[in-house]
Amino acid sequence: MPFTTYSTHPYKDQRPGTSGLRKRVEVFRQGNYLKNFVQSVLDSQHDLIGGTLVLGGDGRFFNRDAIQVILKMASANGVGKVIVGQGGLLSTPAASCVIRKYGAAGGLVLSASHNPGGPDGDFGIKFNTANGGPAPERVTEDIFARSLEISNFRVSNGGEVDIDTLGSVDFDKLKIDVIDPVADYAELMQSIFDFDAIRDLLSSGFRMRFDAMHAITGPYAHYLFETLLGAPAGTVINGEPLEDFGGHHPDPNLVHAADLVALTRGAGGVDFAAASDGDGDRNMILGRDFFVTPSDSLAVLAANATLIPAHHGGIPGVARSMPTSQAVDRVAQALGIECFETPTGWKFFGNLLDAGRIAFCGEESFGTGSSHVREKDGLWAVLAWLNVLAARGQSVADIVTQHWQQYGRNYYSRHDYEGVKAKKANALIESLRAKLPGLPGSILEGVEVAYADDFSYTDPIDGSVSSGQGIRIGFVDGSRVVFRLSGTGTVGATLRVYLEAYEPDPSRQQIETQAALARLINAAESVADIRATIGRDTPSVIT
Ligand code: G1P
Ligand code: ZN
Numbered sequence: 457m458p459f460t461t462y463s464t465h466p467y468k469d470q471r472p473g474t475s476g477l478r479k480r481v482e483v484f485r486q487g488n489y490l491k492n493f494v495q496s497v498l499d500s501q502h503d504l505i506g507g508t509l510v511l512g513g514d515g516r517f518f519n520r521d522a523i524q525v526i527l528k529m530a531s532a533n534g535v536g537k538v539i540v541g542q543g544g545l546l547s548t549p550a551a552s553c554v555i556r557k558y559g560a561a562g563g564l565v566l567s568a569s570h571n572p573g574g575p576d577g578d579f580g581i582k583f584n585t586a587n588g589g590p591a592p593e594r595v596t597e598d599i600f601a602r603s604l605e606i607s608n609f610r611v612s613n614g615g616e617v618d619i620d621t622l623g624s625v626d627f628d629k630l631k632i633d634v635i636d637p638v639a640d641y642a643e644l645m646q647s648i649f650d651f652d653a654i655r656d657l658l659s660s661g662f663r664m665r666f667d668a669m670h671a672i673t674g675p676y677a678h679y680l681f682e683t684l685l686g687a688p689a690g691t692v693i694n695g696e697p698l699e700d701f702g703g704h705h706p707d708p709n710l711v712h713a714a715d716l717v718a719l720t721r722g723a724g725g726v727d728f729a730a731a732s733d734g735d736g737d738r739n740m741i742l743g744r745d746f747f748v749t750p751s752d753s754l755a756v757l758a759a760n761a762t763l764i765p766a767h768h769g770g771i772p773g774v775a776r777s778m779p780t781s782q783a784v785d786r787v788a789q790a791l792g793i794e795c796f797e798t799p800t801g802w803k804f805f806g807n808l809l810d811a812g813r814i815a816f817c818g819e820e821s822f823g824t825g826s827s828h829v830r831e832k833d834g835l836w837a838v839l840a841w842l843n844v845l846a847a848r849g850q851s852v853a854d855i856v857t858q859h860w861q862q863y864g865r866n867y868y869s870r871h872d873y874e875g876v877k878a879k880k881a882n883a884l885i886e887s888l889r890a891k892l893p894g895l896p897g898s899i900l901e902g903v904e905v906a907y908a909d910d911f912s913y914t915d916p917i918d919g920s921v922s923s924g925q926g927i928r929i930g931f932v933d934g935s936r937v938v939f940r941l942s943g944t945g946t947v948g949a950t951l952r953v954y955l956e957a958y959e960p961d962p963s964r965q966q967i968e969t970q971a972a973l974a975r976l977i978n979a980a981e982s983v984a985d986i987r988a989t990i991g992r993d994t995p996s997v998i999t
Contacts, residue, residue, distance in 0.1 A: 459532030459612045464488045470496070470603040472596040473943045476582020478568045481518050484579045488609065494526055494564070495609035496602040497583050498533045501595070503561035508537045510555045510584075512546025512637060513566025514672040514735040516573030517699040520544050520619070522566050522581070527617050531630040532610035538630060541637035544619050545697070547672045547736030549825070549833035550641040552588035556829065557640055561586055567672075567735035569944075570707035574700030589806040589830025593922070638679050645680060645836070648766040648828055649843045657846040658687045666691060666838065667716040667731035670698040671706040676736065676835055706733050708740035708822055708834070709999060710747060720744055728845065728852060732834030737802075738822040739834035741841055743852020749868050751781035754818035756859050757840050758787045761816065763847040764840060766828070771815035775805050778911050778926055779938045779954040780820040781866040790863065799913050799925040800940065802832050807917035820870060820954065857965075864960035867972040871995035872942075873951040873986070881941055881949035884989040888927045888939060891983065895929060900979040904932045929983065934958035937980045951990060953980050970998070 513519040523544040555563045568578035583591045625632045668674035674695035681687040705712040708731035720742045729742040741748040761767040773794030788795035798804035805817040809827045818824040823832035895908035907930045912923040926940030935957040942950035955976045
């Protein structure tokens with residue numbers, strides 16, 4: 457089949473951020489925007505030529521169009537085989553699973569994660585490497601560099617590929633395998649968790665709901681919970697994937713999953729509820745009348761790891777992103793295992809997972825995962841909680857409350873200021889940077905500052921250094937304030953202020969979170985002058 461080489465112009469805004477390239481759908485539809493990125497990947501990732509590429513996305517608007525373009529480009533550029541999820545679907549963790557299982561050279565994952573979809577929504581694409589994880593910085597820099605010098609791209613002249621029928625098709629010299637997007641992932645889950653114990657729990661009168669938010673996890677959740685684990689039909693809600701996610705933000709948090717939260721309230725509330733995002737990598741965990749912060753979720757799972765069959769011998773270590781609360785650090789200390797603090801973004805866990813130094817990792821932004829894949833994994837976290845609940849026979853609230861009694865509670869909240877002018881947001885960070893040397897030893901709102909720095913991370917495996925990762929101000933009582941700018945927003949800048957207070961005394965562990973953090977909220981304002989610098993009196997979102 458012949459292909460055509462088209463000349464193109466470089467795009468200067470194709471530097472992949474923490475989660476690849478994420479833009480409005482209209483940007484992706486402009487000119488050769490998508491093709492430029494794909495050609496830059498194919499030009500710079502030499503193992504793909506003659507090798508295997510995994511392809512799939514969260515099913516949002518433009519997913520199917522993008523799949524057709526990528527298949528035609530893969531064919532024209534000499535990729536050996538493309539494994540594509542039926543209908544163009546693969547959750548992000550399932551894509552990671554499939555890349556690893558079939559020894560692919562990499563994958564292209566189509567999603568804008570939790571951002572809204574539809575013609576006016578967002579789209580995204582990212583390249584994952586052969587370990588199944590998001591490309592590390594040196595790879596994304598290569599892709600970006602190539603996108604600046606690229607002068608042409610190649611597209612096959614073949615017709616539309618049928619991606620809805622399972623099986624193999626030859627598309628000129630390219631072999632295309634259309635696979636069931638759920639099967640490999642479900643098999644992996646069954647190799648990790650105690651499905652018999654969870655099945656017993658779910659048939660004992662225990663009531664759960666899983667909210668797929670009309671996004672990719674619907675088919676996965678129906679199969680895992682209702683078919684394999686025998687939960688009653690109706691356990692999975694909003695389980696049908698829609699191109700625009702029904703017009704909602706497919707973001708599992710207290711604001712966007714408020715309907716689910718309501719199902720956990722009061723005497724008739726369900727025992728357990730969980731939700732996942734657009735591409736299936738995030739999770740929110742709820743008990744009856746109880747919200748488990750993602751930071752606590754990581755800590756509790758680490759403390760209970762040996763209840764999960766795949767980890768019954770214990771875990772070698774854990775990692776959390778810098779702004780994530782230090783709750784898991786205390787578990788690691790008690791277990792005598794390693795604990796790493798990495799910059800924001802899942803890709804920083806990759807080397808530690810590959811080297812076997814850690815088994816569990818997580819971020820405060822509703823991301824939890826383990827060594828089974830190289831992405832965070834929403835359904836993994838849900839199954840991990842079900843496994844722990846089944847093994848302990850206690851409620852979510854009792855498990856977390858007992859955890860706090862044993863290790864202390866890390867009160868935690870994130871205050872986001874969205875849509876700020878980039879200049880103002882940068883000015884705030886710059887002025888904080890300038891103040892850092894004078895802070896240690898000073899008193900902020902009555903407590904002494906122990907350290908203050910701009911977080912820099914040296915990867916213990918490859919020695920690469922990532923600096924300028926956020927301002928940390930730590931206090932002698934174990935509390936912290938962290939400031940950083942979002943790397944994933946699509947409109948203006950987002951300032952994130954992360955607040956964490958440590959409370960070892962069980963009699964003071966039941967205070968309302970914002971009240972418990974009041975001192976730190978004042979400290980953040982007094983040191984950063986947030987109101988005056990960015991002209992906002994209150995955060996746009998409090999998590
Ligand atoms: C956000 C989260 C971060 C996560 C990323 C991708 O990035 O804070 O933890 O890895 O989304 O899901 P941010 O917008 O803060 O740069
Ligand atoms: Zn996501």
